[in-house]
Amino acid sequence: MPLTFAKTGEENYIKKILGKDDTKRFLESLGFVVGGSVTVVSELGGNMILSVKNSRVALDKSMASRIVI
Amino acid sequence: MAIKIALAGNPNCGKTTMFNELTGSSQYVGNWPGVTVEKKEGKLKGNKDVIIMDLPGIYSLSPYTLEEVITRNYLLDEKPDAIINIVDASNIERNLYLTTQIVEIGIPTIVALNMMDVVEKNGDKINTAQLSKELGCMVVETSAVKGTGLRDLIGKALEIAKSGEKTVARHKFDDEVEAAVGTIGELVQARIADGSELKWYSVKFFERDEKVREKLKLDDGLAAEIEGVIKNCEEKLDDDSESIITNERYNYISKVIQKSYKKSGRGMTTSDRIDRVVTNRWLALPIFFGILWIIYYISITSVGDMTIGWVESFFGWIQGGVETGLTSLGASEWALDLIVNGIVGSISAIFIYVPQLMILFLFLSLLEDSGYMARVAFIMDRIFRKFGLSGKSFIPMLIGTGCSIPGIMASRTIENEKDRKMTIMLTPFIPCGAKLPVFAMFIAMMFPGESWVGPSIYMISICMVIVSGIILKRTKRFAGEPAPFVMELPNYKLPRFKGVAIHMWEKAKSFVKKAGTVIFVACTALWIMQNFSFTLSYVGADRIDESMLATIGHAVRWVFMPLGFGDSWAPVVASLTGLVAKEVVVATFASVGSAVPISFTQVSAFAFMMFTLFAAPCFAAIGSMKKEFGSWKSTLFAVSYQTGFAYICAFLVNTIGSFIFRGTSAVKPKVLDISLMESSSENAVVNGDIVLIVFGALIVVALIIGISGKFRSSKKYAELSR
Numbered sequence: 171m172p173l174t175f176a177k178t179g180e181e182n183y184i185k186k187i188l189g190k191d192d193t194k195r196f197l198e199s200l201g202f203v204v205g206g207s208v209t210v211v212s213e214l215g216g217n218m219i220l221s222v223k224n225s226r227v228a229l230d231k232s233m234a235s236r237i238v239i
Numbered sequence: 240m241a242i243k244i245a246l247a248g249n250p251n252c253g254k255t256t257m258f259n260e261l262t263g264s265s266q267y268v269g270n271w272p273g274v275t276v277e278k279k280e281g282k283l284k285g286n287k288d289v290i291i292m293d294l295p296g297i298y299s300l301s302p303y304t305l306e307e308v309i310t311r312n313y314l315l316d317e318k319p320d321a322i323i324n325i326v327d328a329s330n331i332e333r334n335l336y337l338t339t340q341i342v343e344i345g346i347p348t349i350v351a352l353n354m355m356d357v358v359e360k361n362g363d364k365i366n367t368a369q370l371s372k373e374l375g376c377m378v379v380e381t382s383a384v385k386g387t388g389l390r391d392l393i394g395k396a397l398e399i400a401k402s403g404e405k406t407v408a409r410h411k412f413d414d415e416v417e418a419a420v421g422t423i424g425e426l427v428q429a430r431i432a433d434g435s436e437l438k439w440y441s442v443k444f445f446e447r448d449e450k451v452r453e454k455l456k457l458d459d460g461l462a463a464e465i466e467g468v469i470k471n472c473e474e475k476l477d478d479d480s481e482s483i484i485t486n487e488r489y490n491y492i493s494k495v496i497q498k499s500y501k502k503s504g505r506g507m508t509t510s511d512r513i514d515r516v517v518t519n520r521w522l523a524l525p526i527f528f529g530i531l532w533i534i535y536y537i538s539i540t541s542v543g544d545m546t547i548g549w550v551e552s553f554f555g556w557i558q559g560g561v562e563t564g565l566t567s568l569g570a571s572e573w574a575l576d577l578i579v580n581g582i583v584g585s586i587s588a589i590f591i592y593v594p595q596l597m598i599l600f601l602f603l604s605l606l607e608d609s610g611y612m613a614r615v616a617f618i619m620d621r622i623f624r625k626f627g628l629s630g631k632s633f634i635p636m637l638i639g640t641g642c643s644i645p646g647i648m649a650s651r652t653i654e655n656e657k658d659r660k661m662t663i664m665l666t667p668f669i670p671c672g673a674k675l676p677v678f679a680m681f682i683a684m685m686f687p688g689e690s691w692v693g694p695s696i697y698m699i700s701i702c703m704v705i706v707s708g709i710i711l712k713r714t715k716r717f718a719g720e721p722a723p724f725v726m727e728l729p730n731y732k733l734p735r736f737k738g739v740a741i742h743m744w745e746k747a748k749s750f751v752k753k754a755g756t757v758i759f760v761a762c763t764a765l766w767i768m769q770n771f772s773f774t775l776s777y778v779g780a781d782r783i784d785e786s787m788l789a790t791i792g793h794a795v796r797w798v799f800m801p802l803g804f805g806d807s808w809a810p811v812v813a814s815l816t817g818l819v820a821k822e823v824v825v826a827t828f829a830s831v832g833s834a835v836p837i838s839f840t841q842v843s844a845f846a847f848m849m850f851t852l853f854a855a856p857c858f859a860a861i862g863s864m865k866k867e868f869g870s871w872k873s874t875l876f877a878v879s880y881q882t883g884f885a886y887i888c889a890f891l892v893n894t895i896g897s898f899i900f901r902g903t904s905a906v907k908p909k910v911l912d913i914s915l916m917e918s919s920s921e922n923a924v925v926n927g928d929i930v931l932i933v934f935g936a937l938i939v940v941a942l943i944i945g946i947s948g949k950f951r952s953s954k955k956y957a958e959l960s961r
Contacts, residue, residue: 190479192303193723196654198485199299200727201333206489211511212518215621219514219728223333226510228617230624230724 173218173237178210182239189236200227202237242400243290244393247314247341248325249334250296251729253353257325257383258293261393265741269607272296272727276306276651278313289397292319298333300340301448301481304654314344321347321400323392328365328380329357329730331500335374335492336485339410342376343442345435347399348406349377351392356382362503369499375409384735405435412487419472420445423465430455445469446481510610510730517611523618530611534602546594554587573770573777580833581766585826586754589676593750597743599672600641604742608734612637613726620724626705627712629653629721632662636704639666641746642673643860647867655722661711663867664877665704667856670696673821677851680825684911685844692845700852707884716876753820757859761819762826769831780834788812788831802850802886803843803893810837810847820857832911841905842896846889853885 176182184206187194201223202208209221216231229237246254250272259266262281267274275295283289294313295306302308314322324341326334331352342348352365371378377395381388399406411417424441431440443451444465457465469480476483517526562579570578606612612634620630631653639646646666653659670678678696686692711717768787772778778785792808799805799814813827828837839847855861855878865874900906 187482192654193725195301195481195485196298196303196725198482199301199303199336200725201336201489203486203489204482205486212514214518214520214523214618217617217621217724219518219617221511223330225330225333226514226728226730228613228620228724228726228728230620230630233723233725 171239172235173208173210173220173239174216174231174235176208176210176239178213181207181209183207184237184239186238187236188238193233194236197233197237201225202227208237208239241288241290242321242397243292243317243319244321244323244396244400245292245294245314245319246323246325247294247310247337248296248353249298249327249330249337250727252296252325252327252330252334253383254296254325255293257323257351257353257381257389258291260383260386260389261291265745266293267742267745268738269604269612272613272652272729276309276648278309283393289393297337299337300344301446305651305659314341314346318346320403321349321396323349323351323396325351325353325383327354328352329354329361331365332489332492332496335495336488338374339408339488339491342374342406342408342410343439345405345407345433345439347402347404349379349392349396349399350374351379351381351388353381353383355380355388356385364501366499366501370495373409373495373499376406407435408438410488410491412484412491413476415472415475416445416483416487419468422468426461426465426468427455427457430457442484445472446484508730513731514614514728518614518618527615527618530606534599534606537598537602546598550587550591550594554583554590558583558587573779576770577763577766581769581830582759582762584833585762585765585829586758588680588825588829589758589822590754591676593747597747600746601739601743603637603641604739605734607742608732608738610729610731613728616726617724617728623705623708624721624724626708627721628661628705628708629655629658630724631722631726632658632665635662635666636669639669639671641671642749643667643669643671643856644863646671647860647863650867653722657717657719658722660868660873661708661717663864664711664880665707667860667864667881668700668704668707668853670700670852671821671856673857674851676822676825677817678848680828681839681844681848685839685841685909696848696852699849703853703884703888707880711880753822757820758822758826761816761823762830765816765823765827765830769834783831783835791815801893802889803846803897804839804850807837809835810839814847814850814854817851818855818858820859821851824851828911836910838908838910840908842893842900845896846893849892850885850889853888854882855885856881 173182184202184204186204187197187202206223210218211221211226212219216234217228218231218234219226219228220234246258248254251274255266255268255275258264258279258281259268261283263284264279264281266279275293278295279293281291281293283291292313294310297307297310300311300314302311313319322341324338326338328334338350350371352367352370355365358365365380367378367380377399379388379392379395381392383389412420420438420441423444424437427440427444428437431437440451440455445468447469452462472483473480478486516522558579561583562575565575565578615637616630616634618630619633623630623632632650634652635646635649637646638649643666646669647663650659650662650666653662678693682692712719765788768791769783770777770779771787772782772785773787773790783789789808789812792812795815796805796808796811799811804810809828809831812831813824816827817824831837856864861874861878864877865871868874868877897906
């Protein structure tokens with residue numbers, strides 16, 4: 171399921187990142203890699219703050235839904 | 240020969256703090272990714288032969304945003320003698336991702352494990368010797384904030400720079416990938432002069448990096464052969480080549496960390512807990528507007544208002560002193576008038592508002608340093624996105640409340656070209672510090688007691704940014720979805736006094752500098768043009784209508800007639816002099832107004848404020864727009880749009896206002912009383928009670944947006960269950 175459905179505070183593992191573009195590459199360099207863990211810190215109207223590889227990253231809804239957990 | 244050492248690392252890992260410590264400079268440090276958008280050079284304290292280069296932060300050597308390109312180009316093309324790779328030790332896994340790329344490019348590299356104080360506080364331990372062995376380069380523990388470990392670091396950096404011994408990457412990818420990269424290496428080997436760069440080029444070819452392909456220009460046969468190798472590997476591993484490499488790098492890093500990093504167990508961090516509250520879906524907007532309200536209340540209304548009195552009496556004292564001094568020296572009447580009224584009088588009219596600005600900036604920099612500003616971009620993204628702008632556009636605009644120029648430069652962190660250009664165009668719409676005195680003057684003179692005017696200007700500017708967003712998105716130039724919002728949020732921290740002090744000092748300095756240069760020259764020029772005719776004869780106050788200023792004003796005033804302030808020449812001239820610096824508008828009114836009465840109606844005064852708010856910014860800001868756009872054509876388009884937009888707004892205000900208020904006192908002409916300028920403090924821009932009401936209204940709007948969003952999302956779920 172897409173990351174947008176994840177519960178706040180729960181640790182999830184990334185199965186896939188959809189799409190093929192610069193943004194995907196940027197997400198990967200920020201630490202969103204297949205097999206890595208990601209936790210939702212906060213959610214605001216679909217936009218999310220995520221904890222990934224010990225850092226916090228904010229994503230808008232369309233980006234978050236491209237990450238499959 | 241000077242030795243060049245570059246500082247490279249992830250955004251917000253402390254590069255600029257270290258740069259300041261090493262070179263003794265005072266570059267601005269903020270707590271969000273992307274504060275440094277340009278490379279900066281400095282000399283090492285006590286050793287002039289060593290040049291330290293501060294570079295914008297990057298996550299990887301495959302650039303995503305504009306400032307990342309600067310860093311990559313510098314590292315690859317200008318080849319510093321050594322690289323200090325700063326690694327945020329409290330976030331080591333992500334930071335080492337860049338390190339694995341830097342060690343491939345064949346430049347002597349040393350790793351600075353920065354923010355060690357934070358790691359120790361968390362109770363974690365890092366085995367530096369082990370890490371150094373794994374990475375293949377020296378590792379030094381530092382804390383740039385406390386200044387520890389820097390001597391050791393720079394000593395070792397100089398050592399490797401002098402020896403020129405190139406760092407060789409130690410990491411190995413998976414066998415399959417390593418074989419493919421190796422094959423590519425053999426294919427392109429002949430084309431690469433420096434053997435130490437081979438690994439870097441091979442990996443980049445494997446990733447299909449455009450820049451490297453362009454640089455080496457392989458012939459078609461060779462390119463096809465390489466493509467075959469990549470395709471083969473992609474099929475075997477069922478992923479695209481770029482992702483394969485990224486995954487390999489992270490795999491390698493987690494192995495390294497297992498061996499060298501000892502984590503003490505810990506749950507939710509303090510930052511997480513604060514984020515739970517301040518980015519909560521119900522509280523986020525109310526908290527944000529609440530904080531803004533407190534800031535504006537303290538800086539403009541309560542404390543700020545008190546300071547105005549002090550500045551006034553200070554300048555009154557100077558003016559009096561200069562007058563007696565010059566009279567006793569036997570200065571001629573016109574020299575006395577030039578200095579006392581033309582220069583000291585005009586500049587003091589502007590300086591009255593400086594303390595308020597300083598206090599405002601103190602608070603804004605406190606917010607920045609704490610890490611909250613980055614969250615604001617996240618919170619605003621939701622609202623801005625509805626109107627075709629990204630949340631990242633909000634930061635340049637917030638910076639633009641101080642001065643448009645740093646605001647325009649801050650747009651570099653926006654990765655989408657169209658969004659970036661639109662942000663550059665719209666940032667000058669936000670009333671900058673220099674426009675504030677113009678509004679303050681009009682409010683004091685034309686709208687005494689009507690304190691809704693001040694806050695309404697901020698509201699109108701934000702609304703017009705949104706309206707422009709909607710309009711511009713319909714043009715071909717800016718069409719398309721706003722860019723995805725991806726932004727790293729820094730840890731919260733207590734603001735450091737030093738950082739805030741630097742920020743305040745820079746603001747004060749730039750103001751004094753501006754007053755001493757541009758504004759000083761402009762005031763002198765104004766006085767001359769006001770007192771002399773084009774035939775260069777002295778006209779003085781009696782025949783001011785024959786002066787150069789009046790002649791110019793008369794020539795173009797028909798353009799401004801529809802806006803309501805083209806009946807006399809002074810306002811026309813003032814809106815033109817605003818191009819030099821917006822403060823000069825006030826100076827013009829002060830200078831001309833002391834010689835000849837200038838009259839406005841409330842409606843035409845409001846139209847004038849609207850025109851000043853949106854019309855082309857000052858020359859310095861236009862120059863910075865040109866620099867960021869990279870072309871005069873785009874700049875011309877932006878300036879024409881701004882001025883056209885301003886003209887239409889002012890026209891509408893004047894036409895509709897004159898119609899609605901016909902026969903009332905709002906359309907009765909009133910002479911601007913320049914002597915009032917000194918006592919304008921009582922009704923300064925933003926009056927406390929009104930600020931309260933406006934932000935109260937904003938909070939209500941925010942809640943309505945929140946609630947309507949809630950209803951809409953519940954509908955979405957309804958569709959899903961059907």
